Amino acid sequence: MMPSQRRIRLFGVLIVITVIALVYMSRGGHQTRTSDFYTKTQEALQELRYEEAAKQRDAEDVGSRLKAAEEQAKQAADKKYESKKVAVEGDDQKSVAGRVKIDGDKVPGVAAQGGRSRDQAVVKEDETLEDHEVEMELNAILKKSPIIIFSKSYCPFSKKAKHILLEKYRIVPEPYVVELDINPLGEKLQALLAKSTGRRTVPNILLMGKSIGGGDDMEELDETDTLVDKIKEMGGSRITEVEHRGARAAKPHRRAKRS
The missing domain is CATH 1.20.5 (Single alpha-helices involved in coiled-coils or other helix-helix interfaces)
Structure with missing residues (x-):
């Protein structure tokens, strides 16, 4: 259809x-x-x-830079920590009773009681970095001069000791003064001196690393005219000159009795 x-x-x-x-x-x-x-x-x-x-690329770039900066900071911190650690190398170094012997620059005239010299320094295995830093600071101070005056700026006994050693006498090398109330490590240095020298009070005069007393002791040595001899005896070749700046009063001589 x-x-x-x-x-x-x-x-x-x-x-x-x-x-x-x-x-x-x-x-x-x-x-x-x-x-x-x-x-x-x-x-x-x-x-x-x-x-x-x-923006994505910038964010990734910033993240990479931050990561790199964090890595550099970590490496710097690790390097600083490692530099403070004492390296133990050589066949002549021994660990005795938890102590490790360290080699290093000698500190001439530093006695064991006045601080550990770098060639004889020992570090306890549990010693903190802060304790080690204080001890290294003490060793550095002891290298300044054969005579170290540990003082406090406001202490009258310290002023007396400084007056005798710095003004009444001519000593070469000149005594080195450490004001413990000004030094950032002053309190810890004073505690270490108390432990190593047996004397906590100031002034604390160290001659060749050994404590020879405080203000009253210096006054007695001066009045008895024995300070020069003591410095020469203990200082040895490290002390090149030592003399009283003013003329000493002549000691009276006894007259012989007539018979």
């Missing part, structure tokens, strides 16, 4: 409408892609993607 003319016209109309719709949609999409709004939107999106990528 043949389709009616009405149906044929209807199908034709539908086909025409479909073709027109397709053409319109195609042209509309093309116009949309070529429009300024579409182009600017795409450019903005592209820039946004670039910015996000740049």
Whole structure:
């Protein structure tokens, strides 16, 4: 049975409408892609993607730098810690009763009671870095001069000892003064001196690393005219000159009795 003319016209109309719709949609999409709004939107999106990528790269770069800085700080801290540790090398070094012998520069004239010289220094296995630092500070001080005056700036007995040793006598090398109330490690140095010399009070005068007393002791040695001899005897070749600055009063001589 043949389709009616009405149906044929209807199908034709539908086909025409479909073709027109397709053409319109195609042209509309093309116009949309070529429009300024579409182009600017795409450019903005592209820039946004670039910015996000740049931020990501910057964040990764900052993270890498922070990680590198942390690693460098850790290495520096480890190096500082290792530099304070005492290296034990050589066949002649022995560990005895929890102590380790250290080699190093000799401190001329440093006696065991006045501080440990670097060639004889020992470090307890449980000794802290702070204790080791105080002892190294004491060793460094003892190298300043054969005579060390451990003093406190406000102490009258310290002033008396400094007056005798620095003003009444000419000593070469000149005695070196350490004001324990000013030195950052003063309290710990004083505690270490008390342990090593048996004298906690100030002044504490060390001659060749050995304590020879305080202010009253210096006054007695001065008044009995024995200070020069004591310094020469204990100082040896380390003391190049020692003399009283002023003329000493002549001691009275006894007259022989006539028979």
